[in-house]
Amino acid sequence: MDCRPGCAACCIAPSISSPIPGMPTGKPAGMRCIQLDAANRCRLFGDPRRPAVCASLQPAIDMCGDSAAQAMHFLARLEIMTSG
Template sequence: MECRLGCGACCIAPSISSPIPGMPNGKLAGERCAQLSADNHCCIFGSPERPAVCDRFKAEADFCGDSREQALLILNGLEQLTAQ
């Protein structure tokens, strides 16, 4: 599966504890990543500054569903299940 253009759910829903350019302490769940453009594209995709956790995330139907809205619901649910 390829990423859905303009989705950005994986850059919003999960918490990220790794530093991100513009977010030295990472980001909270539900917080929009500082590197997510207005049209929901990662501005540091392919860059060495991109956190490893972001680079390892691969689009899969189980995580992304059939739409951006489903992806947000699924990823938010997973975040709640794994929150400490």
């Protein structure tokens, strides 16, 4: 499965605790990553500075669903279940 163009749910919904260029302390859940461009594409894709957790997220039917809204809901729920 390929990423849905313009979705960016995986770059918004989860928290990221590792440093991101421009976000040295990572980012909280629900915050848009500073590395997303206007088309919701990662500026760090393929860049070694991209956090490992970002590179480990791979699109899948159960995570992405049929829409960006479904992906956001799934990832937000996963964030709640795994935080704490």
